[in-house]
Amino acid sequence: MNIVQQLVAEFQLKEFQVVNTMxxxxxxxxxxxxARYRKEQTGELSDIVLRDLSDRLNYLRNLEGRKEEVIRLIDQQEKLTPELEEKVNKASTIQExxxxxxxxxxxxxxRATIAKEKGLEPLANLIYGQTLTTDEIxxxxxxxxxDEKEVQTLEDALNGAMDIIAETVSDNADYRKQIRSITYKEGVIxxxxTDAEVASVYDMYYDFREAVKTIADHRVxxxxxxxxxxxxxxxxxxxxEAIISYLKRKIxxxxxxxxxxxENAIQDAYKRLISPSIEREIRVILTEKAEEKAIRVFGENLKKLLLQPPVKDKVVMGFDPAYRTGCKIAIVDGTGKLLDTTTIYPTAPQNDVIGSKNKLKELIENYNVDIIAxxxxxxxxxxELIIAEMIKELKKPVYYMIVSEAGASVYSASEVAAKEYPNINVSLRGAISIARRLQDPLAELVKIEPKHVGVGQYQHDVNQxxxxxxxxxxxEDCVNSVGVDLNTASPSLLQYVSGITKTVAENIVRFREEEGIFTNRQQLKKVKRLGPSAFVQCAGFLRITDGDTPLDNTSVHPESYAAAEALLxxxxxxxxxxxxxTLNELKEKLNSINVETMAEALKIGLPTLKDIIKELKKPGRDPREEMPKPLFRTDVLKLEDLKVDMVLNGTVRNVIDFGAFIDIGIKNDGLVHISELSDRFIKNPMDVVSIGDIVNVKVIGIDFKKGRVSLSMKGIQQNN
Known part of the structure; x- marks a missing residue:
């Protein structure tokens, strides 16, 4: 196999793109x-294409490695023929x-190996050769x-021979490939x-059947x-019977x-050996396909969540609700610095609503709180009900927002949290996380293992x-696309920067503590274990505001500084x-140049020049600022307030295979089923909505008993 040509064909790329990327x-x-700094070599391939290409390259290399190993193992048995070697080399999957x-x-x-030990293989070959009649056999x-070999009767001899034939049929690669294909195309799950009387969340599958080739991934x-x-x-x-007939025709x-x-050996081969094996393989194929889809959905949701716009320069109160142990409160300033913590008991069993409100009002006034998370x-x-009531009693405008606390408890007990807040009780750290993840979702959520962020579907069931x-x-893609402030970033954030390991991230923070803030990117070379290669990888993604050169606050790579300065x-x-x-003045100058001619004059690639110009036009640009802004609330809706046909606005909280969950201000998010997302037919909900989107929805169903609300976006005018 020519891996380069294979990738060129599969990804519909030019050969130089594949060769250079490899x-x-x-x-x-x-x-x-x-993706960011080698666009000329890759032909401007995106990070998504590059990751897919990298995964496929890894698979094809593993395939080639397995082929070589199999050929060697067969050769060691002195059973390798030119035809067999060619067949192995032509295989396109590891399964083949x-x-x-x-x-x-x-x-x-x-059973077959035991029969061979009894000397019955020649008899099996005679039967399989199909030259003898039944009587002759x-x-x-x-x-x-x-008797010595425990073949005491004619029936023993014939049964052993049929066991050998059955295994021979079962081991035939061509038969298996065809049966696997038939089973996938025509099989039914x-x-x-196990007990129809026991209620469970799986009741829709208590008497369920669907074609293998069409079953939805989430149902698998x-x-x-x-x-x-x-x-x-x-x-x-x-x-x-259709498959057994196929085998008979072939054999x-x-x-x-x-x-x-x-004929009996063929039936035994299929029912005892092939069918159970193929069923397991088909189940594995379906599961792997479903897992890949679930992982992809989780990844897309995570990306949207991490790239939510930060709420800058606002004092935020983090509110971690609870019952018996009390609600934990943490206040952080506009930079995320912790100002105060406390615990209040407005919920059962204490129900100290008045005392809790008074305490919250005091904190809001003392620290000039803007938003409650x-x-x-x-x-x-x-x-939420208590907060909404209290906001109405305040003299200053304060808003609140419901924030996912997924992973907050994991963070609270983590080593990262212990290092950040060694003197703060574990139970209060969750409230700090809730406040800070509203301020800067990316910087805060990277402290938690991504799989605990809670925007996936069946994430605990997939290959971990x-x-x-x-x-x-x-x-990694999110962190590097946004860029990281070298002088304020935590080790948790830094370790996701290209080329930076966990150890190097800690060394960067240690360098700041011992040597003072970075004033230029070249100082990175003094950080322990950050070698020349790592510097090239990370330098362009690290920002320094008010440093020695304004270029350090852009994504212009140091290797392109000379070109950027020449352009200026x-x-x-x-x-x-x-x-x-001075941006407007510079924009006018840059808009007037011919980029093709300028690229030739500066002797740099056109993609690199375009990126330099983009950065010079908006130094320190944060791409998250272009995302939809969070929807803040001052009042709360009760389920009883809802009526069918009521139109509301809400925030997309999660997107899954069968629709999207929308926060409309009630306890549980409402569901917009995929069939209600658009007036046109869609296959993927992500074609219409993403996490963080602000959407208008209509109530089409209310289940008061289960607390569920069905929503629709059909025929509803959206704001964008």
């Missing part, structure tokens, strides 16, 4: 760095390679009766209740979980001497290693004037 990856460059290797793989003792079989994961929790029994249904070549022995966990509904890898990649000289704009006050 080289860059092999040299140890990170995906964010390649394993199918070919199956007959040669060392086996545990099977029985005559020849008598020669294999041998069936699930039944739901069925898997129901089976694991022993609420469901699951099987795969297929037309057995029985001489109908004139066709015999029941070979309420965690959405236990007692959130009751807390693959999930961690994918989500780490998403966080050509347009007669001194570098020292580069700040937000």
């Amino acid at each position: 080289k860059l990856i092999d040299e140890g460059n990170t995906i964010p760095f390649i 390679v394993e199918d070919i290797y199956r007959p040669f793989r060392p086996k545990r003792r099977t 029985q005559v020849r079989a008598a020669d294999y009766i041998n 069936i699930s039944k209740a 994961l739901a069925i898997n979980r129901g089976e694991k929790e022993e609420y469901l029994k699951v099987k795969l249904d297929i037309n057995e 029985i070549s001489n109908k004139a001497v066709s015999n029941s022995y070979i 309420i965690g959405n966990g236990t007692a959130s509904r009751e807390s 290693k693959r999930l961690d890898e994918a989500l780490t990649g998403v966080v 000289n050509i347009v007669s704009f001194p570098l020292k004037k580069l700040d937000n006050k």
